[in-house]
Amino acid sequence: MTSRKSFWWGLALLLVMACAPSMVTPVPPLDPHAINTSIAQTAEAASTQTQAAIPDTPTVTATLRNTFTPEPTFTGVPVIVFPTLTPIQRVQYFRVKHDSQLAIYNYRSRTAAADWGGVDLFTPEVVPMYLTPHPAGGTYSTVLNGNWEIYIDSLNGNHKQKLRYLKADNTALFDHKGFPHLESLTMGGNLVTLSEIKDGWGRVNTISFSQPGALKEVNYVTRPDIVHKFVVVAWNKQTRKTFWVDPPPGAIYWPLVTDRAAWIPMDRLEPFPILPMTVTAKAAQPIRKTPAVNGEETGSEFAEGETGQIVEYFPSASNVWGRLRGGGWIALTLHWKYLTDWSMETLPPPP
Template sequence: MKPQSHGARMFLLIAALTLVLACAPAAGAPVIPASDPNAIQLYIQQTAAAASTQTQAALPPSPTFTATPRSTFTPEATFTPFQTFVLPSPSFGQTVQYYRVKHDNQLALYNYKSRTVSPDWGYLKQTPEVVPLSPIPKEGTGTHRTPMTGRWETFINELNDNDKKKLNFLKSPSTALFNGAGFPQMESLTMGGNIVTIEAIQGGWGRVHTLDYGSPGSAAVVNYFTEPSFVHKVVIVTWNTKTKTTYWVEPPQGVVYWPFVARNDVWVQMDRLEPFPILPMQVTASLDQEERKEPSLKGEVTRFDLNKGENATIVEYHPSGSSVWGRLQNGYWVLLFQYTKDGPTYYTTWSMETLPPLPPPSSE
């Protein structure tokens, strides 16, 4: 074999070295096996992340943006009327709680007898059955007076038919209503049997609802028959020495009324009052009677009767004078109690211990 020249050997060495370099992997490049597709995906993600990092490093910083939510539209609230209208309905019930002022013979204060029986009684044997009203809910606080001038004097005159004898009696300084400072300074009081309503109760005392002193009434509208809680009747109590019983008489001048009004708040002890039975109340008829459209003996008669022994539910009261009407669930009215010259009459099992004032001659 012919020996190779020095040039030929150098050529072969360079060729071999080139071949080796061509087959060797590039330095720093990751080796990705073709059989692992996850490795390919990872490589792509790493490359993209590196490019993003380099790009962000080359950009100037930018302020952070905080999105502000758009305002939420809230529609206006639906208007709801706050006033409740009570429509004429057979089922609507009593909204006022009535009370009767107790008589002397119902009170331990007078030993369950007329106050005139007491040996310490130094006045007439027939006297107004006065129940004092206080300016605050506490005993021994005195009273305050209400001036009955102007339209109030007109009102009190009208209630008594402008009868001079009755008015002289009522306005006399020796009569209960004006026996402190004299007319027109009216004392704060009521009398046994009359009706009151209560606005608030505190510590055994009730704040009495009276006429608005700023709005004098008219006797044609507000009187003992239409509003007996606002127009009171003078009640005279005495003692029958023969029968040993308490009884009541009219003033010598006849029936006398006064408007139940006070310029300021007045309070009465709750144990001086008897509440009307709570409604609704089931009763049984004691007498036959016709049902009426209005609470009056002049009211239109319906085709319905409430006969003795029948049951009915009373849902509302209507006091009128010395009588009491009850409204039935069907919307019609029946008498619960009637006071006449012949005495008291109960038309149903409804009853109260406290009698009203004696019935006026013009009573139904």
């Protein structure tokens, strides 16, 4: 009996050993370097995608209204950014169309209309901006006194004749209630950016009335999107053509400032061509280190017939500069002349 029990215990032991692996396969040791590399690559990729998806955010610093110290508020409509090694312009600029581009004026100056009631064929080329994205929202005025009047005066060099014309109650900007009640309007050819597009309307970025920012260096040359130029549209009966001039006293400027929303129909705007884009030079010009007529030259030339890729715009006064992918700036439009095949239907205000 004892030998039989031993037999069964021995058989059970053999079955257990047969089912078990002969040896345990060791787990390969972890490679800390490989893990760190993988984590770093994953984090870097995630960071790159996240940053590309986040539009630039302006920094606004609060301050007392009469100090004019924070930077002006400015939020542009971002262009979709795809993964690329080439920087892409994130702010979309628009020009306000002229009378000659609009069916409501029969594609010519409003002063050419048979029922034109003006004293002559010249008039400010005003374009209203509305409180809501609908004409029923109506226009409005913003009171510009105190520091605002000082700023307007400085934009126009404290020129008495220009300021008398600008502040008059019959020359467009202060017509409804008189100075200092600035009407919510702009004029043809001027530049704007938008913070929102809704139902065929665009909400225009303006200087914040309550937090205007440090305006000492903000003018038509440095920020033509928020400092606009007075534009007079006219009709030539002999040539039957529309043309644009400065008002009688000369070039006049005013700040695009509001204390409320400013909406404009999208069909009154022409967008800048989307970047990046390749342009071909119509005439030779120096490549400059900064986007300015007197900007320092790099020593290189953008020769006639040469092509280059534009990756950024820099509007300045009535001119537009483009940054080349390889570095440096060239003029795209200068004094109403297009120096490359880059062009727009809407002319800027008279240079």
